[in-house]
Amino acid sequence: MPSSTLASLTTLRLGGPASDVLQVADPDDWFELVRTIGDRQEDAPLTLGHGSNVIASDNGHEGTVAVMNTRGITVKRVDDDTMAATVQAGHPLADLVQWAAAEHLAGIECLAGIPGTVGAAPVQNAGAYGQQVSDTLDRLTAWDWDTGRLRTLPAQACRLRHRDSRFKNDPGRWTILTATFHLTRSPAAPITYQPLADELGVHVGARPPVAEVATAVLANRHRRGLLLDPHGPDARQAGSVFLNPPVTAAQAARWSAAGCPVHTDSDGQLRASAGWLLEHTGYRPGYKIADGIRCSERRTLTLTAHDGATAAGFAQALTALSAQVGTATGFTLHPEPVPVGTWQ
Numbered sequence: 001m002p003s004s005t006l007a008s009l010t011t012l013r014l015g016g017p018a019s020d021v022l023q024v025a026d027p028d029d030w031f032e033l034v035r036t037i038g039d040r041q042e043d044a045p046l047t048l049g050h051g052s053n054v055i056a057s058d059n060g061h062e063g064t065v066a067v068m069n070t071r072g073i074t075v076k077r078v079d080d081d082t083m084a085a086t087v088q089a090g091h092p093l094a095d096l097v098q099w100a101a102a103e104h105l106a107g108i109e110c111l112a113g114i115p116g117t118v119g120a121a122p123v124q125n126a127g128a129y130g131q132q133v134s135d136t137l138d139r140l141t142a143w144d145w146d147t148g149r150l151r152t153l154p155a156q157a158c159r160l161r162h163r164d165s166r167f168k169n170d171p172g173r174w175t176i177l178t179a180t181f182h183l184t185r186s187p188a189a190p191i192t193y194q195p196l197a198d199e200l201g202v203h204v205g206a207r208p209p210v211a212e213v214a215t216a217v218l219a220n221r222h223r224r225g226l227l228l229d230p231h232g233p234d235a236r237q238a239g240s241v242f243l244n245p246p247v248t249a250a251q252a253a254r255w256s257a258a259g260c261p262v263h264t265d266s267d268g269q270l271r272a273s274a275g276w277l278l279e280h281t282g283y284r285p286g287y288k289i290a291d292g293i294r295c296s297e298r299r300t301l302t303l304t305a306h307d308g309a310t311a312a313g314f315a316q317a318l319t320a321l322s323a324q325v326g327t328a329t330g331f332t333l334h335p336e337p338v339p340v341g342t343w344q
Contacts, residue, residue, distance in 0.1 A: 006056035009048050013236045014311040015056025018065045025069045044145035047175045049117030057341030058311045068119055086180040089119025101214040105183035107136035109210045112217040115228045119176040123167045125160040130192035134160035136181045143175045162265040188213040225298025234296045236305040242333040244271035275301035281328045289317045
């Protein structure tokens with residue numbers, strides 16, 4: 001592929017030159033890419049899906065960039081009610097959720113509207129509204145660059161935790177090629193998130209039809225400014241820029257009394273709302289952080305890039321915001337978007 005930029009491959013639209021971009025559109029293309037990398041005696045490529053949760057360096061990337069565009073869903077019946085759906089890594093996660101809802105298959109309906117690809121979703125165990133990838137993931141196939149072979153990893157070997165996995169902690173070793181989910185032909189999983197229950201007009205614990213839940217999730221995400229609109233004023237973004245910080249029981253009691261939402265994550269850890277902490281520190285939707293960098297018009301926790309923005313400036317803004325929240329509240333906010341490319 002002709003030389004490109006990382007900016008053209010990411011939703012923030014930031015990032016420098018990418019001189020060698022290889023598109024992987026067919027599963028068999030992957031093995032051709034592996035041979036190419038081997039012939040060049042290169043390290044593992046920088047692998048991207050939709051680039052929706054990354055900050056790409058202004059310096060670009062010196063090696064090969066592999067863009068996963070493989071698509072497709074293969075379904076196998078497990079029993080009368082359960083289907084195993086094996087999905088190509090480049091398949092949009094939102095399209096998978098839409099397909100499952102149309103097939104009345106439960107287990108991923110609350111992931112509606114999350115941007116990015118199926119291959120990227122297990123890296124940070126993507127989740128929303130009390131549901132996450134680990135709830136239904138059965139296994140993955142992945143290329144292990146350390147050993148130079150294809151591996152099948154059962155879900156437990158992926159070490160999926162709250163917004164974490166073995167892939168996130170060992171960047172560059174693995175490229176996910178397919179993911180298999182066990183989905184059940186049944187009503188949706190019990191609703192555990194009060195705003196979603198309110199959106200549906202049901203009580204927490206109810207199990208509405210899958211399609212109704214997926215539609216309500218999209219409506220709620222739209223209202224909260226959580227849908228990635230490629231043509232709106234907040235188009236250049238990478239979603240939430242900070243993870244909700246862990247808190248002790250004493251901290252939870254203190255900050256809940258002050259108005260900060262606190263929830264228990266899937267690992268049983270209490271976490272405070274990063275968005276609320278930013279607003280408590282003085283930030284608001286639309287606030288100008290730095291040249292070309294603002295809080296989203298709809299949501300403080302999402303930063304958007306505009307004319308004049310750079311990747312370095314965006315990263316510096318995250319560092320500054322975290323420091324200011326730390327001074328004001330004592331909590332350390334950790335960035336959620338992953339830096340990619342050559343930063344030195």
